[in-house]
Amino acid sequence: MKMKALWTVLPLLIIGLAAVVLWRGGEDVPTATLTLPCADLVAGCHTRLLGHEVSIGLSGPVKPLQPFQVWVKAAGARKVQARFTMEGMDMGFNLYTLRADGDGVFRARVTLPICVSGRRHWVMAVEIDGAVAKVPFSSDL
Ligand SMILES: [Cu+2]
Structure with a gap:
C-alpha cells in the first residue's frame, strides 16, 4: 500500500521539479526594452541597461547609401547587435x-x-545581451 502511494506521488514530484527548473531557467534570459532619446548621436548618449553602463553613438554623416559607423561602449557585454527600422x-x-x-x-x-x-526618421534598436535600447534618429537626407 505504501509503495503504491509512492508511485503515485513520485511522478508528480518529478513534474513539479521539472516545472521549477524550466521556470527558473527562463528567468536567466534577461529581457528589457527602453527608449533612449539622444539629441546628439555623434557625441553619443548614455544609459543603464540591465546592469550594463552603456554608451551608444554614430559617427556621421548619417546619410542613406553612405557607410557610417555605429559604436557601443558596454563593458563586459557578450553580444551587441543593431537593427534599423x-x-x-x-x-x-x-x-x-x-x-x-x-x-x-x-x-x-x-x-x-x-x-x-x-522619410528620414529611423529607429536604431541596439540589443546588448538580450536587453534593447531603442534610439530614434534622423538621417541627413
Ligand atoms: Cu522608410
Missing part, C-alpha cells in the same frame, strides 16, 4: 552584429537604404 514601415533586413575592438568598444559599419517615401 522605421515606425510603421518595412525597411527590409537591416541587422548588424557589432564587433569589439581593442578598447572594448563594439563597432559596425552600417549602410542604410533610401526610404521610398522620403
